Amino acid sequence: MRFQKKITNLLGLSVLAVFASSASPAQSIRIPPHEKIVFKNGLTVLLLEKHGVPIVSFDAIVKAGAAADPTGQEGLASMAAGLLRKGTKTRTAQQFSADMDYLGGSFGANASDDFTAISAEFLTKDLSRGLELFSDAVLHPTFPQGEADKLLAQSLDSVKGAKDDPQQVLGLYYNGYLYGARPYGRPDGGDEVSLKHINRDAIVKFYETYYAPGNTILAVAGEFNAAELRKKLEEVLGVWPAKSVPAVTIPATAPVKGRRLLLIDKPDATQTYFAFGNIGTTVNNPDRVAIRVVNTVFGGRFTSLLNEALRVESGLTYGVQSSFDLRKEPGTFGIYSFTRNETTVQAIDLALQVLQKLHKEGLTPEQLASAKSYIKGQFPPSIETSSQLARRIAQNEFYGLDDNEVNQLEARIDAVTPEIAKLVIQKHFPGDDLVFVLIGRASAVTHAVQKYAETQDARAVAEPGFWPPPTEKK
Amino acid sequence: MRKIWFRSIASLVLCLMGLAGTRGRAQEFPVQTKTLKNGMKVLVQSDHSIPNVALYIFYRIGSRNEHPGTTGLSHFFEHMMFNGAKKYGPGDLDKVMEANGGSNNAYTTRDTTVYQDWFPRLALPLIFDIEADRIANLSFDPQKIQSERGVVASERRLRTDNDNGGLLDEQLWATAFIAHPYQWPVVGWMSDIEHWTMEDLKHHFEMGYSPSNATMVVVGDVTPEEIFQLCGKYIEPITSHAPPPPVTTVEPEQLGERRLVVHKPAELPLLLIAYHAPKTNSPDFYALNILRTVLFQGQSSRMYQQLVDKEQIALEVSSFAEPAFDPTTEEIFVQPKQGVDPAACEKFVYEELERAKSTAITDQELEKAKNIRLVEFYQQTRTISGRANTIGTYEVFFGDFSKLFDAAKNYAAVTKEDVQRVAKTYFGANNRTVATLIPENEQKAKQ
Secondary structure, eight states: HHHHHHHHHHOOOOOOOOOOOOOTTTTTOOOOOOOOEETSSEEEEEEEEOOOOOEEEEEEEEEGGGGGTTOTTTHHHHHHHHHHHOBSOOOHHHHHHHHHHHHTTEEEEEEEESSSEEEEEEGGGGGHHHHHHHHHHHBBBOOOEEEEEEEHHHHHHHHHHHTHHHHHHHHHHHHHHHHHHHHHOOOOOOOTTGGGOOOOHHHHHHHHHHHGGGGGGEEEEESSSSSHHHHHHHHHHHHHHOOOOOOOOOOOOOOOOSEEEEEOOOOOEEEEEEEEEEOOOOOTTTTTHHHHHHHHHSSTTTTTTHHHIIIIITTSSSSSEEOOOBBSOOOOOOOOEEGGGHHHHHHHHHHHHHHHHHHHOOEEEHHHHHHHHHHHHHHHHGOOHHHHHHHHHHHHHHHHHOOOHHHHHEEEEHHHOOHHHHHHHHSSSSSSOOEEEEEHHHHHTTGGGGGSSSEEEEETTTTTSSSSSSOOOO | OOOOSSSSSOOOOOOOOOOOOSOOOOOOOEEEEOTTTTTTTEEEOOOSSEEEEEEEEEOOSSSOOOTHHHHHHHHHHHHTSSSSSSSSSSTTHHHHHHHOOOEEEEEEEEESSEEEEEEEEEHHHHHHHHHHHHHHHHOOHHHHHHHHHHHHHHIIIIIEEEEEIHHHHHHHHHHHOSSGGSSSSOOHHHHHHOOOHHHHHHHHHHHHHOOGGGGEEEEEEEOOOHHHIIIIIITTTTOOOOOOOOOOOEEEEEEEEEEEEEEEEOOSEEEEEEEEOOSSSOOOOOOHHHHHHHHHHTTTHHHIIIIISSHHHHHHHHOOOOOSSOEEEEEEEEOOOOOOOHHHHHHHHHHHHHHHSOOOOOHHHHHHHHHHHHHHHHHSSSOOOOOOOHHHHHHHHHSSSTTTHHHHHHHTOHHHHHHHHHHHHHHHGGEEEEEEEEEEHHHHHOO
């Protein structure tokens, strides 16, 4: 799964692994049985017993994420999530951490574009105390002023610190340049300007608007007795008062026409980091399995066409990959890599050639067969642990996908033919319309990269924000 | 921190930090072992919960076995192990493995080079065929050497030259060690990456890649019998030769604080502090882990409370020690906030260390640290891959995988006094090296 990991590292984005496949013909992989209960207050609860390791994993999804941030207050959903553990009706932030750490437990909350995810993990023997802590943070946060100020200041510095490492911010610039001010273009964690426009009142308002049982899915997986846990959950979470919540609407976005290029100057960089592509597709797209198969061949594994060309055969880079970030509305498709300043054009040219070749020649039956066994063979470890399973069933529920995402995937993968692959390439992989983002030493590459796009933009990494800055909206 | 170098970008943390329970022994899993006639030890743990297998091979060779002029050779060699042998030529290994549902990676540390295969059980014989081919018959194609040099240089630029943490860490170790080979970076100095030769590579292979210098760990949907049988067929016929010569250089005692500064354009400063610490297989290992947990782990830890929460001068503070054959370092990482003088962070770090020396930690803290260790044990061993890595790490660095199951007992035996004693023993001012990264723009503003 090294290239899956790479995507996360290179972009600082989490890539939703809703694609799946089945295992070897000998033993079909199925998602373990689990039950769904909707409490009277509207909370959706999914319970999956998995025995063998004495751990219980919680994964809650609140159906509002960074896409629900008001314009100019990017980072608001992240602040609300980050402050859940920073003070409750009965605990200060310090007490919460002390109680959590004493159990060896973990608690994290994080807003991505489509939703806010809250996860926690405890030993089975501590389940009651763990559940009490989890629900305390989710149901009773008080958002103390001092803690809000602290987290906002830390987040501001984190954005600046991330800019010291092009890998961490390449995806943020790419999304920003690709989508502009539309929801998926805005940084989930905010930027140097937007964070200054967030205050405690806005955070409280976000929480009060969106955090509600009817707007939340809770998945619990691990070693427990489902009937007993269900009772406990009803006691603790059944009392969460119901309320109506506005739906978050995200405008669908069509791919960009023509070509644009953004060059971000980082004068001390000894290599250029680049991303290019266009807007891709949705998580529910009927072609999703075929896209997964084609992208595996193209840029989704070590022996992909891209990695063979840019790394294995030429030594231009340590790694290159392509990925579809599939979301509720069309997410990004991108090709991502880095290379020496001097070989920037050589590497981008080569990647473009590989993309053109994909369109022209499609895939051979051998390439397809290899990708199919690769996906099937690598799938089982992705649903090995209770935390993986909790996350998967929670996200499937959120996106309206069912267990067949796992249970039928072997069949769905097998159904992908070279003809289907060809259609998928035409439909979902960009042709000439491309958006480029480069971070590097501008003086070393600015002239050479002019050939890629008629529209060119430039900015310095030290400039606040990503793209476009709130004050300079196009 | 960036001391582990991978063939590919996927990062995997070599965790040795927490493996145990509070009361009695943590969950055990049966491990079958066999030593092949050529000296390679094989450890097998059956787990049929998924139809997959994780196969790890640990070679006891890393950058500590190198010399000035060829630094980074172990890591480069790790890359070359994927670039062609007799039966599976250049590029074949990855293509065949992926076409059969498998994937691979590898990593190099100062002490070891580790190869990892993850695959469906149906690919078992193929994986053994591939592994045997490259251990017995690796080829050295001059063209591949040249292109892989570019790949490794790119990796170095990614993780060190364009990464402030990686850059400062490299300077820190080069300063903390003046005699022992731990002083040079695992990835190697750029000029060495550019200059090593075919002869250097061949010599490295002969030195480090004897089956007797390796340990294989197989975890997953297998039986010990079938693994031992496959080993008999594929691995056992490969003859062994002499292992790498022992590393005899002993780092002399540090007699005073060492400091270094890196100036470069940056948004945020950075602070790293290294204290010389014992090798992994030391009786103080457990007490040091408890101390680290109390000071650094979780938002209730003393350092987080002081630097991040109360004083609000740092964004992050952590500490770690990588598994090591020889005396190593306990390395403290502090990410100061923008505009904060790293010296201000230093002051609070030292105050907390002094407090740990002068007063014993509380019973509550001791209990908490042991609970954290227990959960970490389960988290590290709940996947076939994590278990393969953990079993192998214990076998290689503690000399016996079964020490893994004694860890609970060893942690339970740690007292508050032990923790105070190791704080006093290792965290003295004379024993530390301090590295700071000062953003150039801040420096100019001050002048």
